[in-house]
Amino acid sequence: MRVSLEVPAMIRPLHATDLPDLLALLHWMDAAPEREVLAPDARTLNELRLECEDPAALVDEGEEGVRAYCALSPFRDGLALEGPLAEHGTDLRGLLSRAAQQAEGAPVYAFCARDNLPVRSALEAAGFAPMHTTDFYAAPLERWRTGSEKSSGKKAQLPPGYTLTRELPLTEYRALYRAAEDTWAARLDWSPEQYDAHFAREDVRLLALRDSEGRPVAFAELELCAPDSRAELTHLAVHPAQRGQGLGRALLALAAAEAAQSPEIRTLRARAHDHMSAARQLYARAGLSHCRAVVTSLREGDEEA
Known part of the structure; x- marks a missing residue:
């Protein structure tokens, strides 16, 4: 699937130089179960570099670096959304809107902790409907x-x-x-x-x-x-x-x-x-x-x- 790389200034494709910031976001997620979303498994820079080679990944860049991340990868009849993974208080509307554009009309599945209320709210606002809960x-x-x-x-x-x-x-x-x-x-x-x-x-x-x-x-x-x-x-x-x-x-x-x-x-x-x-x-x-x-x-x- 072809992915457009024309993105707004604050939301852009993931670069190799963003990986330390992404790794910090992953450790932030790991620190509290309620922050869990589908995310890369890697927890070192070298592993992360290999794992992030294939998916179409986007970041939201703030003044101090990457503050939010999401990516799309093939899944079933459509795509799976990694993330959105973001610092507390980050507005996720632009990131999810751009991810929806990258999906090019394909269905997109998202996975997050039941107690991750900020992300669940952002997903629903972006047109995601809950299907089921896995315990x-x-x-x-x-x-x-x-x-x-x-x-x-x-x-x-x-x-x-x-x-x-x-x-x-x-x-x-x-x-x-x-x-x-x-x-x-x-x-x-x-x-x-x-x-x-x-x-x-x-x-x-x-x-x-x-x-x-x-x-x-x-x-x-x-x-x-x-x-x-x-x-x-x-x-x-x-x-x-x-x-x-x-x-x-x-x-x-x-x-x-x-x-x-x-x-x-x-x-x-x-x-x-x-x-x-x-x-x-x-x-x-x-x-x-x-x-x-x-x-x-x-x-x-x-x-x-």
Whole structure:
């Protein structure tokens, strides 16, 4: 997608010389959970330089340097907005207006903490409508390492008649994903090569259950983030016809026991959208505590408005 570089004097493309100011904004965001927005993962200048090479990024420059940042990158059927990340009190209208122009009519998704009221207000004023909230849960893995009665790997037993496998053919994976009514549509478009490459990664685990007839009925995906000492339960799906039989609880315990085998991993994290009441109840009953909430918003493309 072609991006115009004709911008007002105070709002302009990101330059390499802006990276120290951007890094300072990222550390400012990290200092308080309510400031969270989708933002670069890098936290060093060299990493930031590499990560900011591709997105179409804009900054709002004040008298003392960069005071606000946002960027657009491909996402699903449109674009994802990084930011807006700004110092307290910065007027974000001009920055978001320019980002909308750069989108050239494509839908734009934004993600920020539920408690980030200034940014949520600015996004709504710019035409973004909230879609859903994703809640995140976490628990220390020590309970699975110490073999507590409720959560140890030995107690993570499957209901009778089910078997555990660590791989699924792409066709079965897609069918189960669709049946579980998840909205993570991008994965359904993976090529066989993308699918194989993802599950060949050393930090990715797949735990799937088959019923007595060999049909896949549930699966859990786990990603081990050793640098951050955490394991992410990125997805847990149970076929609607198999729900209410404890399969989700069994998979959660098995995934936690799997993560607990890596001594550098200290925390298990999971997520659930606001319509996923069963998952929310599962995590709460398993002892995971709610730790953050992120609102997904959408600014529809001009042709769809």
